[in-house]
Amino acid sequence: MNSKTTSRKIKKVLIANRGEIAVRIMETCQLMGIKTVGLYHLEEKELPHSLLGDESVCLGEGSLHDTYLNGDKIVEVALEKGADAIHPGYGFLSENAAFSKKVREAGILFIGPQAETMTLMGDKTESKKAMEKLGVPIIPGYHGDNQEDSFLKEEAQKIGYPLLIKASAGGGGKGMRVVYEDDLFIESLESARREAHNAFGNDKVLIEKYIENPRHIEVQVLSSCHGEHFHLFERECSIQRRHQKIIEESPSPALENDLRLEMCKVAVQITEGIQYEGAGTIEYILDEDGSFYFLEMNTRLQVEHPITEMVTGVDLVKSQIEVAEGRKLSFKQSDLEQKGHAIEARIYAENPDQDFLPSVGDIVTVGSPKGSGVRFDCGYQDGNTVSIKYDPMLAKLICWAEDRDTAISKTKISLKQVLFAGLKTNRQYLQRILDLEDFEKGITFTHFIPKHAEDLEDKGPTNNELALAIAAHFLCPEKGQRTSSQEKVDQVNGSSWDLLSNFRNS
Amino acid sequence: MKKTIIINEKSIEVDLLDLRPEEIHFEFEGEKYKFNLQIENCGKIFLKDTNEQNSEVCGYKLPLKSGMTTKSWHYIVNGRDLFFELAGRGKKKKKSDQEGHMLSPMPGQVIKVLVKEGQEVNKNEPLIVLEAMKMEHTIRSNCKGMVKKVFFDQGDLVGGEVELLELVPTKD
Structure with a gap:
């Protein structure tokens, strides 16, 4: 048993994050009778995460570095507000070991693993070395300190093309490039470094063999400080655009039970090996022949954690809080089973028909899908503005059903009810993915989107769909909700009423 | 009466044949359409066609963008997003897609x-x-x-x- 045997009850949590994940953490805290303190940027004062905490503190109107990435200020706020724990969510400071140290030195619990394991797993190079020692399979590549262009290019030639350039400190597809030809290596290297530098303040990269038909499979792990190391089965996250996941599911349609158990077993071997504490994710690449390689470990809550919650019935945020309090987990490995099937679809403010360019603007109305087994984790409400400052993810739709086919149809139906009036989103694009035969059959490799690029193109509306919109347009000229008084004047003087009166006069 | 609407950046001609408070009759792309309005509630518009087929359309008028006179609406039909625009005066032509x-x-x-x-x-x-x-x-x-x-x-x-x-x- 670990040295930490005294437990400490958390009464107030500061959430060092924004958007849907801040709101999601607040919900669990409320259920546990824990008070919450939210943080927000001045421009975000109308967003749900600024409003739903018991208290909320404005971080001013500065850049990300002055606000959500300003560890000193966040610790200061936590002390001032009497928070006894900080939940970092995902992104921002969630995998920043220095921040977690700062938090703990201030006498506040950090809801996450120990700083040493964060440092280890956060460095893609060091983590792979550690995994090699534990006997965990890894992909061939160069993970060393020599960052000279010519040296890396030589290493690249040794590994062979196609290959992947990745930020050592990275995640979420930022600072990542696939290179197919030697001629494009230097251009891609420079671009990856710049993105890495901007996103993580560190431009160190690694290069490795690029597997042609990979699946992205990850295992949710959970460890307490009492030597309990559990897994909560896998998630398949192969459907990605620009290296960012957009559809995830659990269980993976690709795994036979033996392989599933093997991958989960290796995941637990890793958490035992590094004496992990808290929730984490072991990411693997699965090759077509069934061999799998350790990719990285995320030492935090994942965006796609809800699908695991849906199939296991475990509230991962609640478990994280219990572990941080120094308690044992409230269940045993043998209590856990994967029941039914869950799918998550991420709603982004972007235009998939224009190379996934982010779209910005005002959301007139948010429409949430409802129904049993349907969950909608959303960071915006009616009247909010989406700016270029943050990640373009607006919400996550999660649907659970008894089996995969039903989960797919439930997701399709629910997607139709997802609405961000006024913004271009990827909603229809997600529908097109779910409609593809390959998706239905579970033939989902990480290059699913480029492979099906043609099938996924917008075929345009049917005449009947256009006719319905035209009918609605002319029959309900006043349908404007949230029209300002000036707009109402415009509307009366303008097209719609003009049109009606002209028509009647003609 | 002929009307031009820009839908998802494409121009579409509609010939309005009859428009009453709860009924519309129009022609477009060589076909005639007739719909009845059942009810409109908070942006949800329920329509019925001549075969008694029910359909739901969501519709929202969008706020004017600063400095623009283009009026726009967002309709959702069968999960499909349709952005309507009626160009006002003084809208500049886009230079995009022009060589150079x-x-x-x-x-x-x-x-x-x-x-x-x-x-x-x-x-x-x-x-x-x-x-x-x-x-x-x-x-x-x-x-x-x-x-x-x-x-x-x-x-x-x-x-x-x-x-x-x-x-x-x-x-x-």
Whole structure:
């Protein structure tokens, strides 16, 4: 048993994050009778995460570095507000070991693993070395300190093309490039470094063999400080655009039970090996022949954690809080089973028909899908503005059903009810993915989107769909909700009423 | 009465034959349509066609963008997003897709200018790298030519659909 045997009850949590994940953490805290303190940027004062905490503190109107990435200020706020724990969510400071140290030195619990394991797993190079020692399979590549262009290019030639350039400190597809030809290596290297530098303040990269038909499979792990190391089965996250996941599911349609158990077993071997504490994710690449390689470990809550919650019935945020309090987990490995099937679809403010360019603007109305087994984790409400400052993810739709086919149809139906009036989103694009035969059959490799690029193109509306919109347009000229008084004047003087009166006069 | 509506950036002609408070009759693309309005409630519009087929349309009028006179609406039919526009006076024509005019596809920050004025470039050559929402987007030349003018420097913030760079196209 670990040295930490005294437990400490958390009464107030500061959430060092924004958007849907801040709101999601607040919900669990409320259920546990824990008070919450939210943080927000001045421009975000109308967003749900600024409003739903018991208290909320404005971080001013500065850049990300002055606000959500300003560890000193966040610790200061936590002390001032009497928070006894900080939940970092995902992104921002969630995998920043220095921040977690700062938090703990201030006498506040950090809801996450120990700083040493964060440092280890956060460095893609060091983590792979550690995994090699534990006997965990890894992909061939160069993970060393020599960052000279010519040296890396030589290493690249040794590994062979196609290959992947990745930020050592990275995640979420930022600072990542696939290179197919030697001629494009230097251009891609420079671009990856710049993105890495901007996103993580560190431009160190690694290069490795690029597997042609990979699946992205990850295992949710959970460890307490009492030597309990559990897994909560896998998630398949192969459907990605620009290296960012957009559809995830659990269980993976690709795994036979033996392989599933093997991958989960290796995941637990890793958490035992590094004496992990808290929730984490072991990411693997699965090759077509069934061999799998350790990719990285995320030492935090994942965006796609809800699908695991849906199939296991475990509230991962609640478990994280219990572990941080120094308690044992409230269940045993043998209590856990994967029941039914869950799918998550991420709603982004972007235009998939224009190379996934982010779209910005005002959301007139948010429409949430409802129904049993349907969950909608959303960071915006009616009247909010989406700016270029943050990640373009607006919400996550999660649907659970008894089996995969039903989960797919439930997701399709629910997607139709997802609405961000006024913004271009990827909603229809997600529908097109779910409609593809390959998706239905579970033939989902990480290059699913480029492979099906043609099938996924917008075929345009049917005449009947256009006719319905035209009918609605002319029959309900006043349908404007949230029209300002000036707009109402415009509307009366303008097209719609003009049109009606002209028509009647003609 | 003929009406022109821009739907998802395409112009569509509609011939309105009859419009009453709860019934519409119109022709477009050579077909006649007739719908009845059942009820409208908070942006949800329930319609019935002549075969008693029920349909639900969501419709929202969008706020005017600052400095623009274009009125726009967002309709959702069968999970499909349809953006309607009625152009007001004084709307500028877009320069996009014209050879030699390179526009920013979205608001963002210029993080690198890869070419100099006077430089010859091939089609698809990277010219400028923009960053928005923490992702990089490389602007590539849409034709072979000579860089006539670069309108922004590294570090500048740019709006959406702003001309970044002008090329003088050369013929092969």
